[in-house]
Amino acid sequence: MLIYVCESIDKKQFARKRVFDKWFIKFRTTDLEKYDFSFSLDDVVILGAVLIHRNNTERENLLNAFLESYQMYSDYKS
Secondary structure (H helix, E strand, O other): OEEEEEOOOOOOHHHHHHHHHHHHHHOOOOOEEEEEEEEEEOOEEEEEEEEEEOOOOOHHHHHHHHHHHHHHHHHHHO
8 A cells, every 4th residue: 555645835735636647547567556645734735646456455454544643533523
């Protein structure tokens, strides 16, 4: 499992996301799944994604842990 976040200090995170999306499509493999995420932090949009191998034996546990953490953060920010 890989989690990446697009740097936002220069406000070019949307351009970075487009580049990552293009790479994922260009090198598409049936072995990887990609789950995009975003949230706001101090009026800055944070963009990123989770990449995980479809056959990862811990796939479901890892995704659930990520989603639980993401939800806790989202609830905290609300």
